[in-house]
Structure formats: C-alpha cells, structure tokens
Amino acid sequence: MTYYAEPIIRLIREFSRLPGVGEKTASRFAFYVLNANREYAQNLAKSLVDVKEKIMLCSSCHSLSDKNPCAICSDNFRRDDVICVVEDVKDMVAIEKMGGFKGKYHILHGALSPLKGIGPDDIKLNGLLDRAWQGVIKEIILATNSDIDGEATALYITRLLKPTGIRITRIATGIPVGSDLEYIDGATLVRAMEGRREM
Amino acid sequence: MTYYAEPIIRLIREFSRLPGVGEKTASRFAFYVLNANREYAQNLAKSLVDVKEKIMLCSSCHSLSDKNPCAICSDNFRRDDVICVVEDVKDMVAIEKMGGFKGKYHILHGALSPLKGIGPDDIKLNGLLDRAWQGVIKEIILATNSDIDGEATALYITRLLKPTGIRITRIATGIPVGSDLEYIDGATLVRAMEGRREM
Numbered sequence: 001m002t003y004y005a006e007p008i009i010r011l012i013r014e015f016s017r018l019p020g021v022g023e024k025t026a027s028r029f030a031f032y033v034l035n036a037n038r039e040y041a042q043n044l045a046k047s048l049v050d051v052k053e054k055i056m057l058c059s060s061c062h063s064l065s066d067k068n069p070c071a072i073c074s075d076n077f078r079r080d081d082v083i084c085v086v087e088d089v090k091d092m093v094a095i096e097k098m099g100g101f102k103g104k105y106h107i108l109h110g111a112l113s114p115l116k117g118i119g120p121d122d123i124k125l126n127g128l129l130d131r132a133w134q135g136v137i138k139e140i141i142l143a144t145n146s147d148i149d150g151e152a153t154a155l156y157i158t159r160l161l162k163p164t165g166i167r168i169t170r171i172a173t174g175i176p177v178g179s180d181l182e183y184i185d186g187a188t189l190v191r192a193m194e195g196r197r198e199m
Numbered sequence: 200m201t202y203y204a205e206p207i208i209r210l211i212r213e214f215s216r217l218p219g220v221g222e223k224t225a226s227r228f229a230f231y232v233l234n235a236n237r238e239y240a241q242n243l244a245k246s247l248v249d250v251k252e253k254i255m256l257c258s259s260c261h262s263l264s265d266k267n268p269c270a271i272c273s274d275n276f277r278r279d280d281v282i283c284v285v286e287d288v289k290d291m292v293a294i295e296k297m298g299g300f301k302g303k304y305h306i307l308h309g310a311l312s313p314l315k316g317i318g319p320d321d322i323k324l325n326g327l328l329d330r331a332w333q334g335v336i337k338e339i340i341l342a343t344n345s346d347i348d349g350e351a352t353a354l355y356i357t358r359l360l361k362p363t364g365i366r367i368t369r370i371a372t373g374i375p376v377g378s379d380l381e382y383i384d385g386a387t388l389v390r391a392m393e394g395r396r397e398m
Contacts, residue, residue: 003295005265007253011246017239018228029217033250034263040216041251045244047210051232052240054206064233066204090226096202
C-alpha cells in the first residue's frame with residue numbers, strides 16, 4: 001500500500017474501515033473513485049457528511065430519521081395502539097417491506113446480552129416503558145431476533161411490561177415458508193412442533 | 200430502501216455504485232457510518248475529495264501521483280535505461296512489492312482489445328514511443344497481463360518499438376511457483392514447456 005501516493009493511501013485506509021472490507025477491496029473502491037468523474041466523489045462525500053448532520057433518533061420510537069418525530073410516528077393513518085418492538089432499524093425496514101403491519105415501532109438499538117456485557121441500560125428500553133404507561137397502547141408485539149439474545153430481551157421486556165396489563169405477544173418461531181423439513185435444524189423443528197395449531 | 204430517511208437512501212445509493220457493492224452491502228456501509236463517530240464520516244468525505252483534487256497522472260510514466268513527475272520517475276537512484284510497461288497502477292504496485300526491479304515504469308491504463316473496441320488511441324501509448332526515441336532506454340520489459348488482451352498489447356508494442364532498436368523483452372509465462380502440475384491448465388503447461396530452459 002505504501003507504494004501509492006499519500007492521498008490514495010488515506011482513501012484506502014478509510015474505505016477499509018467499512019465492515020467486511022479488506023485492503024484489496026478498499027483499493028478497488030479507491031481506484032473506482034479515481035476513475036469515476038469528480039461528481040461521484042463529491043456526491044458520496046456530501047452524502048457522508050449529510051447523513052451525520054441530518055439523521056437523528058426519533059424521540060418517540062428511536063428510529064433513525066431526518067425528522068423528529070419520524071415519518072412513521074407522525075403518520076396519523078397508522079394505529080397508535082399497537083407497537084412492534086425490534087432490535088434495530090433494519091428489522092423495522094424488513095417489517096415495513098412486508099407490508100401488512102400498520103402500527104408503530106420501538107427500536108431498541110441492540111439486544112440484551114450478558115455474554116457481551118450488554119445490559120438493560122445499554123439498549124433503548126426506558127422510552128418503551130413510558131409509552132406503555134400512557135394508556136394508549138393495547139398490544140406490544142415483540143419482534144426481536146429469535147437467537148439467544150433476542151429471546152432473552154423479549155423475556156425481559158415481557159416481565160418489565162407485565163404490570164401495565166398490556167397484551168404482549170411474540171412473533172412465531174417455526175419453519176420458514178417454502179422450506180424442506182429435511183434441512184431444518186432441530187431447535188427450529190422443536191419450536192415448530194410446540195407452536196403447532198389446529199387445522 | 201424507500202423506508203429509510205432521505206439522507207440515508209442517498210448514501211446507500213452512492214455506496215452501491217462502488218464495484219461489487221449491492222444494496223445490502225451498501226446499507227451495511229451506511230449503517231456503519233451512522234454508528235461510527237462523526238470524525239470517520241468527515242475523514243472519508245475529505246479523502247474522497249482530496250483524491251480527486253490532488254491525484255494526477257505523472258506526465259512521464261502516467262502513474263497516479265500527487266507529484267509530477269511521480270516519486271518513482273524523479274528517483275535518481277533508479278535506473279533510467281530500463282522501462283517496465285504495465286497495464287495499470289495496481290500492476291506497478293505488484294512489481295514494486297516484489298522488490299527486485301530498480302528501473303522505471305510506463306503505465307498504459309488499459310490493454311488493446313478489439314472485442315471491447317479498445318484501440319491504440321484508447322490507451323496511453325504515445326508517451327512510451329517518445330521516451331523510447333530519446334536514446335536513454337536500453338531495455339523495455341513488457342509486463343502486460345498474460346491474457347489475450349495483454350498478449351495482443353505486448354505484440355503491438357513490440358512491433359511499434361522495433362524501429363528504435365531497443366531490446367524488448369516479455370515477462371515469462373509458465374507454472375506459478377509452488378503449484379502442482381496436476382491443477383495447471385493446458386495453455387499454461389504448453390507455454391511452460393515451450394519456455395523450458397537448460398538445467
């Protein structure tokens with residue numbers, strides 16, 4: 001890398017801090033920028049600065065937005081009485097893409113993880129409790145991931161919200177649609193059997 | 200993607216123009232930037248603008264450099280009489296990393312390719328001819344790639360430079376060091392046999 005000119009080295013170094021990007025890929029990006037027109041570099045540079053300047057956390061649901069409250073929280077056509085709790089913004093986007101959900105969200109920005117030393121104070125929980133006590137919410141859907149941390153977080157929130165008397169639900173675990181039983185892991189099969197329904 | 204706030208969408212769009220980066224990876228990059236400190240976004244933005252403003256082509260060898268002539272061309276400890284011709288800057292860097300070569304370079308920024316419509320006017324050839332006629336150069340090493348385009352380019356340059364009387368050499372093709380004959384493709388084996396030497 002030291003054989004490149006200083007500004008190229010710096011750009012490669014900055015690119016290689018991106019997740020999953022090593023020195024080789026970072027050089028490829030740098031040379032793409034070098035060969036692209038000046039406008040592209042300027043646009044990317046501007047977008048980078050913009051995103052840090054304009055994006056903030058919605059004070060209600062903690063989503064990332066350029067407005068506060070965010071577009072979803074201030075959407076009067078959405079139901080105020082159903083809140084879907086997710087670990088991060090990408091999970092919220094996955095549910096939005098799905099379409100059917102017309103309630104609002106709460107984004108935790110993480111999950112409880114004793115192993116990683118992430119406790120209740122490290123994720124955005126308190127706002128949820130405040131909202132729950134306001135008396136508007138009738139159901140809270142826990143849509144944290146179905147891994148250990150996500151399950152632990154769902155359990156913790158359930159206990160935390162029990163006193164409010166609000167209906168608390170958990171999205172179903174089971175075999176994904178279109179999958180072949182042969183290739184499903186045991187843990188998922190056990191959950192799918194436990195969660196069986198009458199036909 | 201439309202579920203994100205506008206500045207995030209713009210950043211994802213710019214990132215996804217990088218080579219090999221789709222929308223998923225671009226979102227990952229964007230969220231990394233969102234979670235990173237403000238300094239990182241600013242440094243990457245500055246590097247992007249810098250690289251377009253400060254990097255130019257060396258007027259002698261056509262390398263990308265922040266000086267003109269570049270560090271290698273203006274290095275008095277390097278030999279002026281041996282020129283290594285490569286397709287692009289990354290190839291030059293590969294040879295520099297190897298270490299042994301103490302001559303100078305000429306970067307073509309491409310290879311002739313009738314199929315892709317790249318002719319002699321589309322790559323940086325003329326500078327090389329000028330340098331060759333100046334009478335200083337004693338050997339020109341053609342280190343273009345060993346694919347069809349690279350070979351065609353080497354052949355073309357050889358014919359072009361014949362009248363100068365300069366010694367023109369081509370880097371060897373053969374089996375790579377440490378490789379097992381069993382896994383070498385036929386074309387390489389043929390070349391390796393043709394290029395055999397006395398022990």
